[in-house]
Amino acid sequence: QLQLQESGPGLVKPSETLSLTCTVSGGSISSSSYYWGWIRQPPGKGLEWIGSIYYSGSTYYNPSLKSRVTISVDTSKNQFSLKLSSVTAADTAVYYCARQQLGHAFDIWGQGTMVTVSS
Amino acid sequence: QSVLTQPPSVSAAPGQKVTISCSGSSSNIGNNYVSWYQQLPGTAPKLLIYDNNKRPSGIPDRFSGSKSGTSATLGITGLQTGDEADYYCGTWDSSLSAKVFGGGTKLTVL
Numbered sequence: 001q002l003q004l005q006e007s008g009p010g011l012v013k014p015s016e017t018l019s020l021t022c023t024v025s026g027g028s029i030s031s032s033s034y035y036w037g038w039i040r041q042p043p044g045k046g047l048e049w050i051g052s053i054y055y056s057g058s059t060y061y062n063p064s065l066k067s068r069v070t071i072s073v074d075t076s077k078n079q080f081s082l083k084l085s086s087v088t089a090a091d092t093a094v095y096y097c098a099r100q101q102l103g104h105a106f107d108i109w110g111q112g113t114m115v116t117v118s119s
Numbered sequence: 120q121s122v123l124t125q126p127p128s129v130s131a132a133p134g135q136k137v138t139i140s141c142s143g144s145s146s147n148i149g150n151n152y153v154s155w156y157q158q159l160p161g162t163a164p165k166l167l168i169y170d171n172n173k174r175p176s177g178i179p180d181r182f183s184g185s186k187s188g189t190s191a192t193l194g195i196t197g198l199q200t201g202d203e204a205d206y207y208c209g210t211w212d213s214s215l216s217a218k219v220f221g222g223g224t225k226l227t228v229l
Contacts, residue, residue: 037218039164046121047156047164047207049218062217096163104211104218105154105169112163 002027004097004110012091012117018084022097022110029078030055035100038071038082040093041112048093052100053080087117122147123208123221130227135198139224141191141208147219151211153191155184158205158223167206168193198228 008020022036029036037052051061053071061069065084073080084091094114098106124142131137141153153171156164166175168184171191183194191208208221 046223047209047220049209049220052218060216063215064217101169103152103154103170105152105166105209106156106164107166107169107175109163109165 002108006097006110006113012087013119014088018087020082020095022080024078030075036080037098037100039096042093089117092117121222122219125221125224128225130229131198132229133198136196139193139206141221143189146214147210147212148191149189153186153210155193156207200228203228
């Protein structure tokens with residue numbers, strides 16, 4: 001069945017760029033029925049949507065993060081990626097990638113990866 | 120401060136029924152589909168309900184969703200200790216142009 005796996009550095013320095021990749025296995029990222037999204041969860045807190053991308057490359061972002069976020073897709077590798085620039089300690093969180101239905105529900109999630117912003 | 124308001128915690132005894140509310144506005148719940156997620160300790164969220172009241176394959180019918188106006192409700196019957204988790208509602212907010220989540224509700228099965 002479809003699985004998603006996040007990968008990337010677990011530690012990022014303040015002011016630098018956080019980069020994560022989500023690898024999709026057991027299915028194609030090029031499905032016309034889904035978007036692919038990033039969600040994060042600071043320790044002990046709730047969920048925050050970061051942004052989503054369609055296989056064509058069409059994106060939409062959380063306005064609160066839009067100036068710092070770039071999401072891209074590589075259909076040849078069945079991957080999509082997140083870049084978050086100028087990070088601060090407030091960006092410390094577990095970052096999840098997920099498959100998103102057209103009605104906005106996230107139906108399949110990766111296991112999540114903890115990213116700590118610290119010098 | 121979340122756009123969607125959930126009670127911080129609810130509790131009930133095994134075998135009983137519990138409901139979790141999610142309150143919003145016309146720009147989110149009132150005019151968009153609601154989804155519900157279960158997050159067991161230390162794990163990723165899991166989709167329980169989508170499009171207000173639909174269950175993904177494999178989700179038992181003990182879990183149900185409903186929506187009325189600008190509020191949504193998750194119902195869980197036949198509570199089990201394994202249902203102890205955080206539960207989140209989510210939807211699209213047309214004014215914010217953003218996917219939004221509630222603050223989460225911790226369910227304790229006494």
